[in-house]
Amino acid sequence: MNSVTAAPNPPEYNVTGLDYTDRRHLRYAGPPLIDMHAHVTLTMPGVAGAESSMPRSRNHDTAQSESQPNLDQAEIMLEVADDFGIGRIVSMCPPEDIPPLRERFGDRIGFNGSISKKLDEPDDTAYRLLDRYLELGIQVVKLWAAPRGRERGLFVDAPWRIEAVRRARAAGIRIIMVHVADPDVWFRSVYADRAKFGTKADQYVGLERLLQMFPDMNWIAAHMGGDPENADHLQALLERYPHLHFDTSATKWQVREVSTHRDAIRSLILRFPDRFLFGSDLVTRPGLMREHYVSRYWCQRTLWESAWEGRGPIADADFAHAENEPATPMLRGLALPADVLLQIYHGNAVRLLGA
Numbered sequence: 001m002n003s004v005t006a007a008p009n010p011p012e013y014n015v016t017g018l019d020y021t022d023r024r025h026l027r028y029a030g031p032p033l034i035d036m037h038a039h040v041t042l043t044m045p046g047v048a049g050a051e052s053s054m055p056r057s058r059n060h061d062t063a064q065s066e067s068q069p070n071l072d073q074a075e076i077m078l079e080v081a082d083d084f085g086i087g088r089i090v091s092m093c094p095p096e097d098i099p100p101l102r103e104r105f106g107d108r109i110g111f112n113g114s115i116s117k118k119l120d121e122p123d124d125t126a127y128r129l130l131d132r133y134l135e136l137g138i139q140v141v142k143l144w145a146a147p148r149g150r151e152r153g154l155f156v157d158a159p160w161r162i163e164a165v166r167r168a169r170a171a172g173i174r175i176i177m178v179h180v181a182d183p184d185v186w187f188r189s190v191y192a193d194r195a196k197f198g199t200k201a202d203q204y205v206g207l208e209r210l211l212q213m214f215p216d217m218n219w220i221a222a223h224m225g226g227d228p229e230n231a232d233h234l235q236a237l238l239e240r241y242p243h244l245h246f247d248t249s250a251t252k253w254q255v256r257e258v259s260t261h262r263d264a265i266r267s268l269i270l271r272f273p274d275r276f277l278f279g280s281d282l283v284t285r286p287g288l289m290r291e292h293y294v295s296r297y298w299c300q301r302t303l304w305e306s307a308w309e310g311r312g313p314i315a316d317a318d319f320a321h322a323e324n325e326p327a328t329p330m331l332r333g334l335a336l337p338a339d340v341l342l343q344i345y346h347g348n349a350v351r352l353l354g355a
Contacts, residue, residue: 012315013295015328020291020298020313025306025333030342032087034349037177037222037249037279040074040091040101040109071104073284078105080293084301090140090353095129098136110353112140112177115164119153123160130164139353140175140220141168145206146182147197148190156180157206165214175218175352180207181226183253185318200227204237211241218243218352220277223250224265228257231264238272245348248304249279251296255303255312256319259332266334273340277348278304299331305341306333 010017081089090110093101098111113133117125130141141164145156155161156178165176181203182191191197203226211219225234225246237244248254258265269276282296295314302308312331319329336344 011289011291013289013292014313015315016311016313016326018298018313020294023298025308026301028085028301028305028338028341028345030338031346033085033278033345034353035081035086035089035280035282036220036277036349037247037281038077038089038091039093039281039283040077040089041093041284042070042074042097042100070286071100073286073288074101074104076288076290077282077284077293078108080290080297083294084297086297088349090349092142095132095136098138110140111136111138112142113138114142114144115161116144116154117160123163126160126164127167130167134168134171134173138173140177141165141173142177142179144179145203146179147186147203148182150197155206157209162210162213165210165217169214169217173217174354175220176210176214177220177222177247178207178210179222179226180204181223183257183318184229185320208237208241211244215241215243218245220245220247220352222247222279223253223281224248224258228254228265229261231261231268235268235271238268238275245275245277245352247277247279248300248344249281251280251282251299252312252314252316252318255299255314255331256316256329258303258334259312259330262332262334266336269334269336269340269344273343274348274351276344277352278345302333303331304334304336304344307335308333 014020078089088108088110090112091101092112092114095113101109111133113130115126115130115133117123117129133141143156143161145154168176181200184200187197187200207221219241221237221244225237227233234246278300280296280300282293299312299314309330309332311326312328314328316328319327321327
């Protein structure tokens with residue numbers, strides 16, 4: 001058991017006062033990790049969210065010109081990634097960010113194109129976006145379909161998305177990433193209106209339809225399939241669909257729920273070690289401290305490869321606790337075997353990306 005003493009008014013990335021330089025418990029010693037789920041963007045204030053189809057806005061009150069993108073946060077994140085042994089990151093970002101990011105970071109960064117459109121836009125808007133990403137050499141296509149996107153028409157199996165997958169496949173894309181569900185706790189609060197958002201089980205109907213329609217493509221269901229709370233459900237999906245994979249992204253969510261269901265998730269991974277991929281879901285944003293990125297990579301590696309136990313260091317608004325109890329959930333490491341870590345951290349991504 002590891003204990004720490006929290007400082008007054010601690011930052012969100014370290015509410016327990018943890019020493020992130022103590023990494024003796026991180027025992028993986030294989031090839032560099034591949035982060036299959038991140039959002040490295042140009043950190044201009046006012047940039048729309050990574051999954052939004054809204055136009056980007058630039059901060060014209062600064063001396064920064066359009067021809068000189070601000071790479072400061074990307075530089076910080078990539079430095080931290082290198083410090084934690086991450087050799088390559090596959091990033092979601094707007095298409096205009098790809099050339100400067102590629103110029104600066106070369107092969108250390110690959111790209112995932114998120115295909116979306118506004119409710120009142122024609123389907124061709126999504127197809128033009130896909131074409132632009134394809135021209136820029138993306139390796140993965142992303143379909144963001146969280147329940148909160150339903151009122152904007154962002155169903156995972158909307159006809160225009162099915163057509164986008166067909167076009168991506170015809171262009172040689174073989175990996176589709178999907179986000180179809182959110183934490184169980186959100187379905188008791190954010191998504192309490194079932195008539196509007198559906199149940200959590202409803203979120204998987206469209207995903208399974210696509211998995212059946214495109215068995216020749218590799219699918220990655222983000223954030224441990226959107227259901228780390230229910231290992232039995234994840235197992236059933238893996239058994240039914242041999243082309244389905246899960247990534248480990250969304251650090252606070254995984255720390256909270258994987259730790260709670262440690263034995264069940266560990267058993268699942270040991271049964272299907274070739275179906276899991278390392279991912280952080282880190283997002284570059286203006287003003288973030290270096291320790292923000294450190295906290296996420298520290299927790300991710302600690303969770304999967306060590307037997308470390310203690311209070312998670314990151315503030316978690318979704319963690320329900322009594323008034324006199326600590327405000328962060330427990331982090332209970334799974335201590336996965338070295339050969340399994342090799343697949344999750346490196347081998348499975350190499351196999352899917354073909355590099």
